[in-house]
Amino acid sequence: MTDTPAPAASPAPADDAARPGSVLVVGGGVAGFAAVRELRRRGHAGELTLVEPQGLPYDRPPLSKEFLTGDADAHRLLLAPPPWFAEHRVTLVARRAERLELDDDGAARPRVVLDDGAVLTADAVVLAPGGRPRLLAVPGGDHPDVAVLRTRADAERIAARLHLGARVTVIGGGFTGAEVASAAREVLAEVTLVSASAAPALAAVGPALAARLHVLHAERGVDVLEGLVTRIDHADADAPHRVHVRHPDGSEASVAADLVVAAVGIAPNTALAEAAGLEVDGGILVDETGRTSHPAVFAVGDAVRRRGTEGTSPHAARHWEPALHSGQDVAAAILGEEAPARGTPWFWSDRHGVHVEGAGSMLPVPGGRIVDRAVRGTVVAGFALDADGRMTGAAAVDDPMAVKAARRIIDRGIVVDPARLADPDVPVRALLRG
Numbered sequence: 001m002t003d004t005p006a007p008a009a010s011p012a013p014a015d016d017a018a019r020p021g022s023v024l025v026v027g028g029g030v031a032g033f034a035a036v037r038e039l040r041r042r043g044h045a046g047e048l049t050l051v052e053p054q055g056l057p058y059d060r061p062p063l064s065k066e067f068l069t070g071d072a073d074a075h076r077l078l079l080a081p082p083p084w085f086a087e088h089r090v091t092l093v094a095r096r097a098e099r100l101e102l103d104d105d106g107a108a109r110p111r112v113v114l115d116d117g118a119v120l121t122a123d124a125v126v127l128a129p130g131g132r133p134r135l136l137a138v139p140g141g142d143h144p145d146v147a148v149l150r151t152r153a154d155a156e157r158i159a160a161r162l163h164l165g166a167r168v169t170v171i172g173g174g175f176t177g178a179e180v181a182s183a184a185r186e187v188l189a190e191v192t193l194v195s196a197s198a199a200p201a202l203a204a205v206g207p208a209l210a211a212r213l214h215v216l217h218a219e220r221g222v223d224v225l226e227g228l229v230t231r232i233d234h235a236d237a238d239a240p241h242r243v244h245v246r247h248p249d250g251s252e253a254s255v256a257a258d259l260v261v262a263a264v265g266i267a268p269n270t271a272l273a274e275a276a277g278l279e280v281d282g283g284i285l286v287d288e289t290g291r292t293s294h295p296a297v298f299a300v301g302d303a304v305r306r307r308g309t310e311g312t313s314p315h316a317a318r319h320w321e322p323a324l325h326s327g328q329d330v331a332a333a334i335l336g337e338e339a340p341a342r343g344t345p346w347f348w349s350d351r352h353g354v355h356v357e358g359a360g361s362m363l364p365v366p367g368g369r370i371v372d373r374a375v376r377g378t379v380v381a382g383f384a385l386d387a388d389g390r391m392t393g394a395a396a397v398d399d400p401m402a403v404k405a406a407r408r409i410i411d412r413g414i415v416v417d418p419a420r421l422a423d424p425d426v427p428v429r430a431l432l433r434g
C-alpha cells in the first residue's frame with residue numbers, strides 16, 4: 001500500500017476537544033492499517049495501537065497471484081516497512097484480540113482483552129478483523145487438508161504443493177478460485193476447476209464477460225467441471241484426495257487430487273463484535289462514517305456491512321479499494337473531520353495473463369439493460385444501464401482506461417447512448433460528454 005498516493009491537501013484539523021486521546025485498531029489488513037496510517041497523516045498525536053496476531057501488516061491480493069507462483073516474496077507484501085511503526089509512534093501488538101468489553105452507557109472506555117490476558121483500553125476502538133474463508137459444507141469439506149486462501153501462511157502452504165504435474169483441484173470459480181487455478185497452471189500443475197456455474201462472477205462483470213473469462217480456463221488447459229461438490233474423500237487408494245462432483249444433469253464424476261483448494265466465499269469476522277453486544281447482520285453494522293452501534297467503536301473493511309439512508313446495503317463489496325477507503329474514512333470520522341467523496345466501488349482481478357477491472361454492480365436493475373462491447377465477436381467490456389440509461393456498472397478485460405472512464409460516468413449520473421457504448425471504436429471516455 002506504500003504506492004497509494006496521499007490526497008494532495010491535508011485536511012483542516014477539527015476542534016481538539018473532539019479528538020480522542022488514544023485509538024486502538026484490531027486487525028492489520030489493508031483496512032486496519034489504512035486507518036492507522038490515515039490517523040497519523042491527519043495529525044492524530046495521541047496513542048495509536050494496532051493489534052494484529054500475524055505481526056507486520058501485509059497485503060492480500062498478491063497471495064493468489066505472484067506470491068503463489070513464487071514471483072513475489074513475503075517482504076514485497078508488507079504494507080509498510082518495519083521501521084515505519086516506530087517512526088510513526090504506532091505500537092504494533094502481535095496478539096489476537098479475544099474480547100471487546102463495553103459499557104452500555106458508554107461511560108467507561110472500551111477495553112480489548114488479548115489472548116495473553118492483557119487488557120488494552122482506548123478512547124476509540126476500530127474493528128478491522130476482515131473475513132475468513134467459508135468451509136465447504138459437505139462430508140470431508142472441513143478436513144484440515146482442504147486448503148483455503150486468506151493469509152500468507154495459507155498461500156505458503158498452497159505454494160509449497162504447486163509444482164509440475166501436481167494434481168490440483170480448485171473448488172469455486174469466483175475470482176479467488178480462478179486466480180488459484182491460473183497460478184497452478186502457470187507452474188504446470190494438472191488443474192481441475194469445479195464451478196457451480198458456467199459464468200461465475202456474473203454480478204461483478206456481467207453475463208457475457210463472465211462466460212468469456214470462464215472459458216479461458218479450458219483454453220489454458222484447466223479441466224473445468226460444472227457442478228456441485230458432494231463429498232471429498234481423503235486417503236483414497238490412488239490419491240491423497242478424491243473430490244466427488246454432481247453435474248447439473250444429475251450425472252456424477254470424481255477427481256483424484258494431490259491438493260484440494262476450496263475458494264467458496266468469505267464470511268465476515270463478526271464474533272468479537274457480536275459477543276460485545278454490537279449490532280451485527282451479515283457483517284458488523286456501521287453507519288456512513290463507519291461507526292458501530294456503540295459510539296466509541298468503529299468498524300471497517302471486509303467485516304462490515306453499511307447501513308445507509310435507504311436501509312442496510314444488500315451486500316458488501318469485499319474488495320481491496322473499498323477496504324482501503326473505509327479505513328481512511330474512519331480515521332477522518334474519529335477525528336471529527338470530513339472524509340472525501342468516494343464514488344462507485346472498483347476492483348480488479350488477474351487470471352491467465354488477462355487483467356479484469358470492474359466498477360459498480362453488473363446485476364441488471366428493473367427496467368435496465370446490459371450492453372456488451374465486442375471486438376471481432378469477442379466481448380471485451382460490459383455495461384449495466386438503468387431504465388433511464390444511466391450507467392450502474394461496468395467491467396472490461398485488459399482495458400483499465402475504459403473502466404476508469406465508466407466509473408466517472410457512473411459517479412456523474414450521465415445518460416449514455418447504448419449504441420455508442422457498444423461500439424468499440426468509440427472510446428468510453430468520449431461518453432463522458434453524454
Ligand SMILES: Cc1cc2nc3c(=O)[nH]c(=O)nc-3n(C[C@H](O)[C@H](O)[C@H](O)COP(=O)(O)OP(=O)(O)OC[C@H]3O[C@@H](n4cnc5c(N)ncnc54)[C@H](O)[C@@H]3O)c2cc1C
Pocket residue numbers: 026027028029030031032051052053054060061062063064095096097098128129130131149150151176269272300301302303318319320321323346347348349350
Ligand atoms: C487471496 C486474496 C486475493 C485478493 N485479490 C484481490 C484483487 O485482486 N482485487 C481486489 O479488489 N481485492 C482482492 N482481494 C480482497 C481484498 O484483499 C480484501 O477485500 C481486503 O484484504 C480486506 O481487508 P481487511 O483489512 O478488511 O481484511 P483482511 O485483509 O482479512 O485483514 C484482517 C486482519 O485482521 C486480523 N484479525 C482477525 N481477527 C482478529 C482479532 N480477533 N484480533 C486481532 N486481529 C485480528 C487478521 O489476522 C487479518 O490480518 C483479495 C483477497 C484475498 C484473500
